[in-house]
Amino acid sequence: MAADLGELLVPYMPTIRVPRTGDRVFKSECAFSYDSPESEGGLYVCMNTFLGFGREHVERHYRKTGQSVYMLLKRHVKEKATGAAGGAISRRRNGRVFLDLELNRDFNGDEYECEDEAKLVIFPDHFEIPLPNIEELPALVTIACDAALNAASAYKKQESDSWDEEIQVSKHARSLRQQDNGVRIPPSGWKCQKCEMRENLWLNLTDGAVLCGKWFFDGAGGNGHALDHYKDTNFPLAVKLDNITADGADIYSFDEEEAVLDPHISEHLQHFGIDMLQMQQNGTENDNTDNTESVRPRVSEWEVIQESGMKLKEVYGSGFTGIKNLGNSCYLGTTMQVLFSIPEFQRAYVGNLQRIYDYSPLDPTTDFSTQMAKLGHGLLSGLYSKPPMKSELIEQVMREEYKHQSKGISPKMFKAMVSKGHPEFSSNRQQDAHEFFLHLINLVERNSAGSENPSDVFRYLVEERVQCCQTQKVCYNQKVDYLMQLPAPMEAASNREELIAYEAKRREAEENMRAPPEPVRARIPFTACLQAFTEPENVPDFWSSALQAKSAGVKTSRFASFPEYLVVQIKKFTFGVDWVPKKLDLSIDVPDFLDLSRLRGTGLQAGEEELPDLTPPIVLPEDTRVVAFCLFSAPDIDESAAMQLAEMGFPLEACRKAVYYTGNMGPEMAFNWIIAHMEEPDFAEPLALPSFMEPGPSMASLGLAATPLDNQPPEESIAILTSMGFPRRHTVQALKATNNNLERALDWIFTHPEREEEEEEEPSDDLLDMSDIMEPNDNTFSNANTNSHSTLSPDQDASGPRIKDGPGRYELFAFISHMGASTMSGRYVCHIKKEGRWVIFNDHKVCLSERPPKDLGYIYFYRRLSSC
Secondary structure, eight states, rough: HHHHHHHHGGGGGGOOOOOOTTTTTTSSSOSSSSSTSSSSTOOEEEEOOOEEEEEHHHHHHHHHHHOOEEEEEEEEEEEEOOOOTTTTTTOOOSOOOOSSSHHHHHHHHTTTTEEEEEEETTTTTEEESSSTTTTSSOHHHHHHHHHHHHHOOOHHHHHHHHHHHHHHHOOOTTTTOOOSSSSOOSSOOOOSSSSOOOEEEETTTTTTEEEEOOTTSSSSOOOHHHHHHHHHHHOOOEHHHHHTTTOOOOOOTTTEEEEOOTTTTTHHHTTTTTHHHHHHOOOOTTEEEOOOOOGOOOHHHHHHHTTTTOOOOOSSSSTTBBBOSSOOHHHHHHHEEETSSSSIIIIIIITTTHHHTTTSSOOOOGGHHHHHHHHHHHHHOOTTTTOOOGGTTTTTHHHHHTTSSSOBBBOHHHHHHHHHHHHTSSSSSSOOHHHHHHHHHHHHHHHOOOOOOOOGGOOOOEEEEEEETTTOOOOEEEEEOEEEEEEEOOHHHHHHHHHHHHHHHHHHHHHTOOOOOOOEEEEOOOHHHHHHHEEEEEEEEEEETTTTTTEEEEEEESSSOOEEEEEEEEEEEEOOOOOOOEEEEEEEOSSSSEEOOBOOOEEEEEEEEEEEEBOOOOOOHHHHHHHHHHHSSSSOOOOHHHHHHHTOEEEHHHHHHHHTTTTTHHHHHHHHHHHHTTTSSSTTTTOOOOOOOOOOGGGGGGGGGGGGSSSSHHHHHHHHHTTOOOOOOHHHHHHHHTTHHHHHHHHHHHHOOHHHHHHHHHHOOSOGGGGGGOOOOOEEEEEEEEOOOTTTOTTTTSSSOOOOOOOOEEEEEEEEEEESSSSTTSEEEEEEEEEEEEEEETEEEEESSSEEEEEEGEEEEEOOOOOO
């Protein structure tokens, strides 16, 4: 028999691999479904790629790859035998427990035990070889099987290798010298000191400079000014501003080029007015904790939102599948439950399931469409949401009863895919559901090129009207948005007198060291939130084209179009003056039906005078003029870099221009410039610069476009995108539309296909339009450029098929609620209206809601009512 097995495996030996260090062995979850070794058919692990497949999907992998050898893993959960005294008898398990998996919590007690089974299966005949089988199998096969069985599962390994686990104490932490420069960081309103970025901001712990980080392919943006600052100053440590909590903060060492720990971070932040110790006194909630009094200061909020104390009826079947909490992952679970209750998302992913699976890449675990289809099918199929068997049949069908329990699905593979490379979502900390919603929309946008984009149902246009206070003239602009943020005006509370009395009692109790009174929750009318949304907003640094100078301005926002699905976020979270995260304790009478028709923008009105279509003049600071003088009078070219490029076969003069226009940043950057400009007619012409007093080419052609002196995109950014194969004109247009943010520019390119007529009408981008230049490091708000970098800028197609305008009347169908003091802690649950009944999704538990707490929600989802 040994010889027979050896001969049988000979043709397949080249395809059998031994797992190496770094290989992930997916032996806990199918790549296309939520089947596992506990499922009826077990899990098949490919002995070449180490991907896992359920019985339904392993044939597809075999047909696509020709891989024939798989390891079949099964875990059997059984009731323990009982002795005469009724106690469970510990009995030896049949073989090793090799799967390194957690048992379902409901069955991880003293009454159950598990046994693991492994077989080698050869396709297409499904020939099975029980393992272990050392005597009969070739040595290589035995070694490969043992290595796969003993390897940690893919997610166990991921957790042990995670960013949080690897962080070491920085060598600079204890000896860090901080400048006594009087810098104090406010609790909000941050902006990069060198550009307009308001996200991915980092505080340098030496001098208090607030600058943007680098750009990430996955959604976090930045222009790299924090790194540039380190290169100029050698100040090594920086902390990410928007996730400082009592538990710590994200710290990066530019010198060590990795995330680090700082044991003295509290003192270092205190130097700039950020009090982490005060945060600790107030405490935070942890998503892994149960509803214990010690971790939830807002007891009533936790109980009301989760409908505690009520006998909620569990529901099962399609659309009623829960999502297991992986530990601080309920922000993801609640968001995905709501999205997959929307028909457009169901149709785009679950409706196209077979096509997506058939065309999935060889590694489907990292493919966005595959994992979205898998999650959607898991939630909507009903396969993972089945009621338990009747009590009288439990003893007879214990194994089947265990399999069909309403366990929900575990989104480990999905979370790993959507959070890969993201500095926040890839961690095991709680995150903001609002930010995750926008992150997911970003991923949907990026991965929907050439196919239906379900996120278009949220897409709408905002009309911004800005008025110059001195001349009363106005300008109108439009931008794309996906979510409406509503202020919560505490001054409009209907129980204001009660709140004032409570605050007086609270202060008195604090002074006399007595127990605080029972908290009073502010009750705010929803109409007051809408009124606050429409209130004019001051624009202190508005540049008026009518005055050709700065002037006070006011901005108002309206809907230029209404989306099919309106997402409304209540601004419940803020920072106190002491930097302590603060959640406003309020109740808002959010309506079931909403009519926003009166908020539709109307454009320029009769009697309004439009501001001239002019842009601010060029304003160069003295140091910039010195740089410009040097550039005009004496070009500085790294001739050695130019010669390196010339040796590749490029014209020498073109190489000299490339080195010069990229600011002597090295051969690699100059090479990118050459690739982007080699089709130009003057590519090989000698570099010619005028004297300082003579009129000459624009600053962009002199290399200043690589600095933040103007709105012309930096040449290195243009070169990076053009090196990917995108036309230069389209690249420049994308960068201009996204405030020179590479990540957003890439998304813009995919969502805004280039048109031939634009190619013909677009002027050459080698010459900078001087009217585009603004004073650097200035907060100027100009009527010529009022689009925010945080949303997609509109273009000629913005009101086209991607904008599905219609009536502004809506019906509430879902809302996500938060419990806790901060979005970075606590818990999320969601309520969704299905079949005329409200249903609460609390992790893996899905029940009919008795009292949906609509007044305590955080994010609300409305669907448009039909015109009839």
